[in-house]
Amino acid sequence: MTTLPMMPLPQERTHPFDPPPAYADLRDGERITRVATPTGLDAWLVSDYRTIREVLGDGRRFSTRAGMAAHVISGFDPNAPIGGFSQMDGPEHVRIRRNFAPQVTHARRLGEMEPMVARITDEAIDRMLASPEPFPLHREFSTAITTGVIAELIGVPPEKYHLLQDAAYTLFGTNTTPAQLQAALAPLFGYLMEQVARRRAAPGDDVLSRMIRHSADSDRPLTDEELVRMNAALLVAGFDTTASMITYGLVLLLGHRAYWETLCKDPALSAATGEELVRYLSAGVGLLRQAVEDTELHGQKIAAGDFVVVAIQAGNRDPELLPDADTFDPARRPGPHLGFGHGAHACVGQHIARMELAAVLGRLATRVPSLRLAVPLAEVDWKSDSVVRGPAELPVAWS
Amino acid sequence: MKVTADRDRCIGAGMCVLTAPAIFDQDQDEAMVILRDETPPEDARRVVEDAVNRCPSGAIQVH
Numbered sequence: 001m002t003t004l005p006m007m008p009l010p011q012e013r014t015h016p017f018d019p020p021p022a023y024a025d026l027r028d029g030e031r032i033t034r035v036a037t038p039t040g041l042d043a044w045l046v047s048d049y050r051t052i053r054e055v056l057g058d059g060r061r062f063s064t065r066a067g068m069a070a071h072v073i074s075g076f077d078p079n080a081p082i083g084g085f086s087q088m089d090g091p092e093h094v095r096i097r098r099n100f101a102p103q104v105t106h107a108r109r110l111g112e113m114e115p116m117v118a119r120i121t122d123e124a125i126d127r128m129l130a131s132p133e134p135f136p137l138h139r140e141f142s143t144a145i146t147t148g149v150i151a152e153l154i155g156v157p158p159e160k161y162h163l164l165q166d167a168a169y170t171l172f173g174t175n176t177t178p179a180q181l182q183a184a185l186a187p188l189f190g191y192l193m194e195q196v197a198r199r200r201a202a203p204g205d206d207v208l209s210r211m212i213r214h215s216a217d218s219d220r221p222l223t224d225e226e227l228v229r230m231n232a233a234l235l236v237a238g239f240d241t242t243a244s245m246i247t248y249g250l251v252l253l254l255g256h257r258a259y260w261e262t263l264c265k266d267p268a269l270s271a272a273t274g275e276e277l278v279r280y281l282s283a284g285v286g287l288l289r290q291a292v293e294d295t296e297l298h299g300q301k302i303a304a305g306d307f308v309v310v311a312i313q314a315g316n317r318d319p320e321l322l323p324d325a326d327t328f329d330p331a332r333r334p335g336p337h338l339g340f341g342h343g344a345h346a347c348v349g350q351h352i353a354r355m356e357l358a359a360v361l362g363r364l365a366t367r368v369p370s371l372r373l374a375v376p377l378a379e380v381d382w383k384s385d386s387v388v389r390g391p392a393e394l395p396v397a398w399s
Numbered sequence: 400m401k402v403t404a405d406r407d408r409c410i411g412a413g414m415c416v417l418t419a420p421a422i423f424d425q426d427q428d429e430a431m432v433i434l435r436d437e438t439p440p441e442d443a444r445r446v447v448e449d450a451v452n453r454c455p456s457g458a459i460q461v462h
Contacts, residue, residue, distance in 0.1 A: 057455075057457055094410060097410050097411070098410070098411060098429050098431070101410065101411045101412070101429075101430060102411055102425075102428065102429050102430035105411050105412055105413040105425075105430050106411075106413060106425055106427075106430040107413055107416045107417055107420070107425060108425075109430075110413075214428065217428075335449075335452070336449070336452040336453045341455070342455050343455055343456065344410050344455065344456055346410075346412060346455035346456075348412075350412075351413060351417070
């Protein structure tokens with residue numbers, strides 16, 4: 001019996017912004033290969049742009065039932081009962097998504113959120129500039145902003161931020177046990193259950209109240225438990241991934257000063273720069289799907305029940321997406337990249353994430369052009385125990 | 400050029416509206432796709448194709 005290669009493929013720490021080179025070899029060669037994953041599932045690894053879109057875009061052949069991360073998070077049992085929105089397929093998923101997505105995907109509603117995101121960003125910059133240097137950018141700035149935005153959207157006060165932060169760090173930690181996950185989620189679920197009751201009685205203008213109101217008019221209104229799970233998912237998924245992208249992106253820009261200076265000269269490039277950062281860095285380690293029928297991918301037979309892992313970062317560096325995909329070019333529109341996923345489970349909060357990235361880059365470039373890394377790039381401490389990649393912390397200075 | 404939208408597939412992601420606001424809109428309640436212009440002029444083809452490629456659910460098509 002041959003030993004399968006381990007996924008994730010080995011990262012070369014000297015190139016913290018690039019996918020492991022083995023992905024490109026795989027993408028340009030056999031395209032799809034059998035791997036062993038850290039949690040013990042054997043899976044097909046897909047790393048080219050076109051096939052990743054095929055897998056993520058076809059929920060009828062490739063189910064999300066096993067959860068998106070059971071290949072890397074030990075606390076996720078692929079055979080567990082369906083608890084979360086991310087495990088649902090087909091019409092059941094669409095019913096839930098249509099009830100809550102409009103609150104965070106409606107273009108007009110997003111426009112109304114922009115001043116709030118700008119205010120929270122400026123307040124975080126004020127606090128940073130009033131702090132001693134070096135300043136821990138990831139915890140005190142990136143995470144503070146993304147937590148503040150998602151919490152304000154749902155109406156969670158600052159004294160409860162620890163509930164969602166504990167839940168997210170436990171959820172995304174690769175060594176989390178099911179019991180630890182349960183213990184971290186329970187207080188958040190309990191708090192949200194109280195909030196559902198409170199806002200059913202006295203609705204406000206927050207996302208949770210709007211979901212309750214919207215759902216009440218539908219054929220099958222959302223239950224209290226569904227509302228709790230959806231809002232927990234938004235809160236938990238909504239800050240750590242985006243905070244990691246902000247910090248990871250700033251390491252790249254500040255570590256290669258010419259990029260930062262270009263942005264400072266023209267802060268209007270902030271939205272395009274943010275989009276290219278999401279494509280180029282792609283902070284997630286890959287998404288899991290499970291074949292529901294015997295099928296084929298790029299000529300390879302896939303049996304019903306087989307697991308498939310798509311390597312988003314490798315797909316985003318595929319010349320099929322952009323001819324010079326390995327070049328970071330903040331001036332371009334990076335096309336229909338996979339940084340927010342694809343298909344019915346594409347990131348529901350992606351517009352908010354874009355708004356946060358653009359606000360942070362634009363306001364920092366305008367207000368703190370002297371911002372710099374306070375440690376050499378080679379000494380940045382990278383996360384090693386999370387499925388969201390990026391720096392564990394980033395000391396910065398400005399004076 | 401003819402554009403079609405399948406509201407049974409749409410998940411209200413909003414990519415079409417943000418990419419090609421002259422051609423696509425969203426309904427107020429569910430943020431689902433509404434076609435503002437089913438037969439846009441040929442010079443809009445690039446932006447419409449861009450919207451089609453960015454749509455995560457495959458709900459919009461250009462013919």
